[in-house]
Every structure is written in structure tokens, then in C-alpha cells.
Amino acid sequence: MRILTTKLILTGFAIAVSFIGISIFGEAVAGWSPKKPVQFIIMAGKGGGADKMARLMQTVIEKNKWSPKPLTPINKPGGSGAEALVHLKQAKDPNHTIMVTLNSFYTTPLRQPALGVDIATFTPVARMAEDTFLLWVHKDSGIKTVDAFIKAAKAKGKNWIMAGTGSLQEDQLLTDFLNADYGLSMKYVPYKGGGKVAKQLAGKHANSTVNNPSEQEGFYKAGTTVPLAAFTPSRLEMFPNAPTFRELGQDRVYFMQRSVVGAPGMSSEAAAFYQGLFEKVYKSDDWQKYRKKKSLMGDFLSGSALKDYWKKEREIHRSMLKKMGAL
């Protein structure tokens, strides 16, 4: 028994040594590629919109074997993404740390300056999509147009319940738009995720929501909920009867970005690898199908174009938050 163990250990050692040898000599392949599993941070909790998308991207990459080492998703929803941002900023190995982001990428550093996070230092990888927002009501309310909505909401005053995801985030910004534009005083009630928000509307516990299409899809198809108008530049293919707010005379366009960002200090070779990787994902049939199905907009952006987009969006969010008194 004892001899056998010794033998096993020795053999194991020999194998290990030879593999180390192989890996050293096998290094000379063209271009950079990850040497170990890549941390794929998700700036939101399990089961949410960003999480679903991250796992789809991971699935596409694994299916096509586009990355020699797997991407391992890690959810860091803490502090509206503050934890994820700090993790990225302090990444020990920036070449193997990337993150899926949404709009809290702008708002969280603005609202929590103590974090010391400057998103301009992060490495731009890819913008994969922009999610759209619509205004939804229950079909039993009988409301079919924005005008009818305004009338009903005005009549109810602060008893008109608008359910949304999180506090001082996208949904509340949009609620504030509507309240300001139409002189309403709807009450905003925050919930933890888009799915829960959609359920509040379907169960008539809320009067309206500003969900993404993917969150309301099931109820919409069943005819339970009705989209009134879209916060997009042009009408969405899936909801041809819902006008845009622009058509209605209010220039309100708002998107949720779905981007991939690298840790600050990532080498340019590594950044090039991830940019190429996610461009492939973007062009894949799976992704394009998904985009179409979920009414996603926003084309592929990368490199300095993506960074400029972030800077622009950050300023937009800064002024919006200021208006709300959140800064």
C-alpha cells in the first residue's frame, strides 16, 4: 500500500513537471489569450435581466469554443453595483477580469463618490445592445392611449401606483419624466426585479409600469397588459401600435445599455482579445435572434467609440440625477 502511494505520487509529479514544460513551450501562439478562467462579473443579482444576458453570452462562447478558457460568471449585485465596480477597479489580474454592465455603471459612481470609481479608466470591450422601455398598463383598466392614461392618472393623483425596479434608477427616472412632462403625481413603488414589477401590474397591485419588453413579453402575449408608448426614437417592430413619446410631442428617449467592460489597466492585447470575442458573440445567430425577440436596439460599439458613449451617457445621467435631487 505504502509503496503504491509513493509510486502514484512520483508518477503524478512526473506528469505535472512534463505539463509545466509543455505550457512554457506552448506559449508562442500568435496573439494573447486567457491563461486561466476569466472572471465574468455580473453587476446585478441572479435571475435578473443582466444576469440572463450574461449567461446567454457565456453559453454562446462555450458552444462555439471561442475562448480557450471558460468565462466564470460571478454575481456582485451589492450596493447597486458598487461592489462590482470596486472589485473591477481593484482587480488583481485585470487581464482576466471583465464585467457585464447596465446603467448603474453611470449612476452608482455618481451617487457614491466615496467609492473613488472613475468609469473613464475602465477598459471598453463591447456594447452588445440597448434595451428599450415602454409604458405599460393592465388591459382591464381600459386605457388604450397615453391621453387616456394621463386623464386616469391625474384623477387618481398620488394614489396612482407606478411599480419599478430599484430606487433612483432607470424606472424611477422615467417615472419622473412622466410626472414632469404631464403634470402628474404618480407614486413610485420600488421592487427588487423587473419580473416582480411585471407581476405587480398583472395582478393589478400597481396601475402602470415602465418595463422592458422582455419583462412583459409573457403577459403581453396573453393579452393581460398593454403597451401605451415607447421611450425609443422609432416604433418597435414588436409593438407597432405603441407610438413613441417623440411622436406624442415629448422628446423622451431612454435606453438601458448592455455592455461588457474590462478592468482598468487591462493590457491592450487582452482588450483586443475580448473585443474580438464579443464581436463574434454579437454577430452570432443566437445573439441576433435574441436581440430581435427582445426588441433590443443599439449596435455594436467598441474601443474609443464606446468610451465616448459612456462619457456622454454619464453626463446625461448626472443632469438627470441632479434634477431629481439625488446628487
Next chain:
Amino acid sequence: MKRAEIITAILMAALSIYFMWKSAELEVGWIPEEGPGGGAWPFWLAAIMLLCCIWIAINWFRRSSPPSKSDKPFMDSYAVRMFLLVGGSVTAMIGLVHFIGMYGAIPVFLIFYIRYLGQHSWLTTLLISLGSPIVIFFFFDIALRVVLPKGYLEPLFYPLYDIFL
């Protein structure tokens, strides 16, 4: 045991007060038309904790709870030794993870625990302390893709990643 009971009650009361103070960073009162503020939930629960500590102290003075009647020592010499050895070795293991990673810290801990605390044979010790990291590696790193920290031993794992991932 008697002394431990009242000291713990005082410490827990202090903890409750700390929680209340920390909760008070947010609104702890009732916001009209809205309900309780952001800090109210933990604040008032911590207040109940404080009341419970006072209640425990009253029971202590009246000697009505079992620990307040017991004359047994809270920790005898065996308990103290075990507490330091077991607690200390677990703490050391967690501390070591930061330097030599899970796969360094786990065998070191197992060798110490099984050989020196458990007095088992070297064969048993080595089989378990070298076998469990291998099982954990295949289960977590390879099958489940939960990459455990490797500390400074990371480069040693590159060849393993090349083969199995």
C-alpha cells in the same frame, strides 16, 4: 457560567446599541404617507434586541434562567485548549488562503488536524489531506466552474487548466 451569562448579556446589549446607532444613519421614524423609513426596520429590531438583553439580565438577577444558576465554569481548561486549537487552526487555514490559496491551505490544515489533533497514522493523514484537494479541484474548479482562490500558487495551475478546461 454565571459571570459569562451577564457579561454576554452586556456585550450583546452593546452590540444592539451599535446596530441602533448604525441604523440611525438612515431615517428611522415614520415618514407620513409612506410608512417606516429606511433605517426603521433594523433600528427597532435592534431596540427589541436591547430589551431582550435587559430581560436576560433581569432573569440573571432573579436567578431564573439555567445558566444564571449554574456554578460550572463557562469554559474549563479542556474547553479553552480545544477552543484555541480548533478555532486557531481554522482561522489559520482561512488566513493562509490569501497567500497559498485553497489548495495550499486545505492540505496544511488537514495534516495538522488529523495528524496532531487526531493522532491518526501518517498514511491516513496523507491520503485524506492530499486526496480531498484533488476531489475539491475536480468538483469545484472543473465540473462546477467555481474557481477557488489559488494565491501565489496560481502559476502551478496553468497546466491543469490547459488540460481540463
Next chain:
Amino acid sequence: MEIIQHLSDGFFIAFEPLNLALILLGVVVGLFIGAMPGLGSVNGVAILLPMTFLVPPTSAIIFLAALYYGAMYGGAISSITLGIPGASTAVATTFDGRPLALKGDADKALIAAALASFFGGTISIVLFTGFAPPLASIALDFGDQEIFALMLLAFATFVGLSGDDIPKTIFSICIGMVFSSVGLDIMSGEPRLIFFDIIGFMHGINFLVLAIGIYGIGEMMWTIEVSRGEMLMSKVVINLERIINNLKELLQTWKIAVSSSFVGFFVGILPAAGATPGALMSYGIAKMTTKNPEKYGKGEVGGVVAPEAANNAASTGAMLPMLTLGIPGSPTTAILLGGMVIWGLVPGPRLFVDETAFVWGLIASLYAANLFAVIINISFIPLFLWMLKMPFTILAAIIFVLSLVGGFAPTQDMHDVWLMLLFGVGGYLLRKLDYPLAPAVLAIVLGPIAEPALRQSLLISNGDITVFFTRPISGPITVIAIILLLLPLFKLLKKKLVPNAT
């Protein structure tokens, strides 16, 4: 009749060789993931989600559902053999499962858990098959007020029961709730209770960190001290007579199994509630209705049957709102929902109409997964019993290692491992002074459901507290919960007024 037709079509799908193999594989993998402290069905399903791209969507969801089932069975195993609940749903199983194992009746507890799980799962699937769409609409009627009332009831069943040391029990519940509120206040969007500004507190305190700390480290240290290094667990000798006696004893608990299955299923279908409150309430009901409640908590088979029947029934129930409404009833179903979206299926009211083959294939495979899970589970029992025969100095060392890995795996953050150690040491010291710790562990699960529900309700009602009493569903639940909450107070008063009443 239509249902039977659909179901038999479903069985054809479930018994395709690939699907059958995936059910088997899913159950086995799930069993081990569930039995590992720190990993529950949520982690298992999330981690293996991308691996399912190799197969068609129906097969993929069948695999994940089998994994979910296996993990629910597995959760009881670590609760009984190691005393560490693998997931929040299995906390109640430790109450009696662990004492049974310590008495040398681990085999009885494991068999009881397996068969009760099977029973609960089966009742639940039958209810699912027959009444999915109408039940879904009930679930939709549950608003914030009803959810809060339900949480109140879950706590009431617990407080009303544990009467050892009242201030310490209440203290334990409150500290669990305070821990659960660490992180972010979702109503105001402000960070809350970030102790010493440590960034790791921003994601809050995970249930598993507290549970593994208390049970994996604290309880272990306590056992080591009390046992003075001697073996505590009497060895199990299995023979036919013993098995028959065990089964006889188990048969007497059928009433508990039936009531728990129904309770579990109905709590499970409610969005947001999940299996933990269901298991807890069933345990409470079993203890309240039995003739000898004093035996509970000291190793009573009924105390294993109740939570296990309920949590399996609830985990099936939780799939109902997911499939019919697209609302996850538990964290695990939230991930399954994500998976369905990736595969291009739209969960929601139309699913039963548009994707009949998928839905009925899934339902049929739930029957199959449940059957396989019980068989596989029982056949692995000797292996789990063998583990208990290990010398304690080896078992303890392995448990500490599993706690370390299990504490790290869910969030992959060393902060949580340190916190776990702190809870372990603190839990050990409090345990010595008779502080009950299970209430804290349950409070940390239920707190984050209860608090937002309370505040959302009050926000909607403009701060009017009567809203909990005036709504048709939440009213009666709230009243019952308050009566149960005050019960120990009445008992106390009675004791004071009539000193010889006991």
C-alpha cells in the same frame, strides 16, 4: 381526460433515451450538490445552466428540473448527517434530523427524509398536473400585503413553539432580521448597515454564511468540546428487523406527511415565498397537532417528515408561477426562468397553449425525476452512513474544510468566509449559554421577504396600517398570525397567575 392525454404524450418525451439519461444524471449530480454544505439547488442550477446548450431546450429544462429535485433531496442529507443545512429549505430538517443521527438513528432519519420527500413531491406534482392554470391566478392575487401576512404567520408558528427561554429566542430572531437588512435598502436605494465601511457588506449577509458559520463551525466546536474527543454518534447496525421497524414507525406519520405536502405546495406556489416558510410552517403545524410535542426537537421522526414533505412539495409548487406567469417562486426557479428565456421559450400564460410538448414533457419528467430521486437517494444511504462511521477527528476536519469551500462558493468572496468564521465563534459562545440559533438562521431568510413587503404595502396605502386587516386574504392570515404570536405571552401570564398550572 385531456390532461391524461397530454400527460401520456409527456411521458413519451420524458422516456426518450436522452431525456431519461439526463434525468438520472441530473438527480445524481443534484443529490451531491445538495448534500454539500454551502451548495444548494440555486448554485447547482446556475452553474450548470450553460452546460445544457448541448441538448435541445426540452431536454435541458428536464435536466435542470431533475437537478433541482435531486438537490432538494440532498439538502436533507447534510442536515441529518452533518447537522449543517445545505440550503435554507433544510433548516427545519436539522431540528429533529440531527438529534436522530446523534442517537444512532441516522438511517431512520435518512429514510424518513427520502420517503417524505417522495410523498410531498408526488402530491405536489399531481396537484400541479390537475390545477396549474387556476392556481396560477390565485398566486397572482397575492400582493405585498398578503406576502407580509404570510411571513408573519411563518414567524408566528415558530415563536409560538420554541418556549425554552423567551428573551433569548426573541433576541435570536431579531439579530437574524438585523443581519438580513445589511446591504442595500431597496426602497430608498441607500446603502444600509455597512459596518466599518467594509465593501463586502454591500452585498448583504448571505443566509449560507450565517448557516455554515453557526452549524459548520460553531456547532462543530461545541460538539468537540462536549464530546471530549470521544465519538458521540452511536454506530448504526442495519438489519432487516430494524428496517421494518423504521418503516412501521414512519407509516404512523402519514397524517403529517399529507398535511405538510399540502401546506408546502400552497406556500410554494406563492411568488417570492419559496420552500423555506413552507417547511417551517409544516414543522410548526406537526408539532402543534401531535399528542407529544415535547418529543419534537429531540429526535422525532415526524419532525423530519414534516419539513421534508413540505420543501419538496413547495419546490414543485414554485415551478407553477414560473411556468404559468413567468414569475419565479424561488431563487432557483428564477434561474430556470432565465434558462428558458435563453432557449427561446417565453414563460407566461401562453406557454401552456403554445408549447404543449415542452410543458407536458417537463411535467412527466417531474414524475420520473421524483421516482428516480427516491430510489437513488435510498441506495446511497449506506454511503452516507459510512461517512458517519469515520473517526470524529477526521469527520470534523473534513467538515471544516467543506465549510471553508462552501462559504466561499456562493459569492466567491473571502469576506464572506471571514464573516462565517466570526459567526461560528460567536455562535459557539452563545450556544454554550442556551441561546437558540436556528431562529436567527430562519430570520435571515424571511427578513428580506418581509421587510420590503411591509414597506411596499404601506407606501401603496399612504401609510395606512389597517390595509393588512381589510383585504380578504391578508386579513384572516394576519389575525391568525397575531394570535399565534401572542400565545407564548398568554402562557407566561397564565403561569404567573396560576403558579401550579403546569
